[in-house]
Amino acid sequence: MEFNKNSNTYINEFEGVLIVSVNSDLDETILTEIQTSILNTIAAKSLDGVVLNCSKVKILDSFLIRKLEDITQMIELMGSNAILAGLSPEIVVSLVTLNIEPKTIKTALNIELAIGMLREIAAEFEEKQEDENLELEDIDELDETLT
Amino acid sequence: MKRLPKKEYISIRHDSDILYAADQARCMSEQLGFVKIQYSCVSLAVSELANNIYKYARSGNIIIEPLNNNNKMGIQVTAEDDGPGIQNISEALREGFSTKGTLGLGLMGVSRLMDEFNFDEKRKTGTKITVIKWI
Numbered sequence: 001m002e003f004n005k006n007s008n009t010y011i012n013e014f015e016g017v018l019i020v021s022v023n024s025d026l027d028e029t030i031l032t033e034i035q036t037s038i039l040n041t042i043a044a045k046s047l048d049g050v051v052l053n054c055s056k057v058k059i060l061d062s063f064l065i066r067k068l069e070d071i072t073q074m075i076e077l078m079g080s081n082a083i084l085a086g087l088s089p090e091i092v093v094s095l096v097t098l099n100i101e102p103k104t105i106k107t108a109l110n111i112e113l114a115i116g117m118l119r120e121i122a123a124e125f126e127e128k129q130e131d132e133n134l135e136l137e138d139i140d141e142l143d144e145t146l147t
Numbered sequence: 148m149k150r151l152p153k154k155e156y157i158s159i160r161h162d163s164d165i166l167y168a169a170d171q172a173r174c175m176s177e178q179l180g181f182v183k184i185q186y187s188c189v190s191l192a193v194s195e196l197a198n199n200i201y202k203y204a205r206s207g208n209i210i211i212e213p214l215n216n217n218n219k220m221g222i223q224v225t226a227e228d229d230g231p232g233i234q235n236i237s238e239a240l241r242e243g244f245s246t247k248g249t250l251g252l253g254l255m256g257v258s259r260l261m262d263e264f265n266f267d268e269k270r271k272t273g274t275k276i277t278v279i280k281w282i
Contacts, residue, residue, distance in 0.1 A: 025166050059169050061194040062253050090187035097188060098195070098256035
């Protein structure tokens with residue numbers, strides 16, 4: 001009897017952050033499901049971002065790194081942020097030896113630090129938004145005087 | 148004299164076989180005395196070779212065997228298939244690895260992860276690649 005794992009097995013929401021448990025035996029199908037689930041959740045809720053927890057990944061081969069790059073890019077296209085956390089020394093040595101040049105992905109040593117980074121990014125963005133809102137009000141006024 | 152682990156033949160037909168082959172390579176390397184960083188490189192190389200078999204040939208074999216060269220221990224991995232073959236191996240090795248699209252065999256990377264890399268040029272059909280890593 002097969003235990004039917006779906007994407008929910010791997011995704012947990014923690015205080016406005018999605019934590020995704022990545023491991024080496026995730027195949028194409030389940031990774032695509034996870035990807036869809038993440039993107040739908042971002043579309044539906046206000047989140048600070050997504051942590052892709054790789055601490056259980058034993059082998060990070062070209063297939064998996066490509067999927068992670070794609071997922072990261074999609075998350076950022078939706079206006080959110082993704083951080084890869086928990087890459088082990090062995091993984092990074094073999095990754096660099098393989099001479100893969102991954103597209104720029106933000107990384108953190110562990111989940112806690114990744115969440116901290118996401119909070120910081122969210123806080124900076126909020127501050128910036130507040131400044132821009134003041135400018136928008138000026139533009140509205142100008143708009144009114146012109147029309 | 149320590150007994151060597153047995154030679155392993157792994158058939159690559161489903162994508163789950165890729166991880167299995169990489170895992171077996173990791174186990175054998177560990178048994179032979181490779182340190183973590185080394186056996187991670189071996190299992191990654193096997194994963195890449197098995198991925199190529201699955202992607203380009205749909206089926207093939209990964210053969211993993213221990214080596215003992217005057218008490219210098221090593222591991223040898225052979226990846227073979229009856230797929231389309233590699234027409235120009237030096238180009239395939241030179242082209243390096245691209246994370247864009249599905250181009251690239253990642254063989255440059257595999258040769259960097261291992262100590263020895265051999266491509267069987269005499270073979271008429273398909274591909275046979277042998278790699279070795281020493282402790």
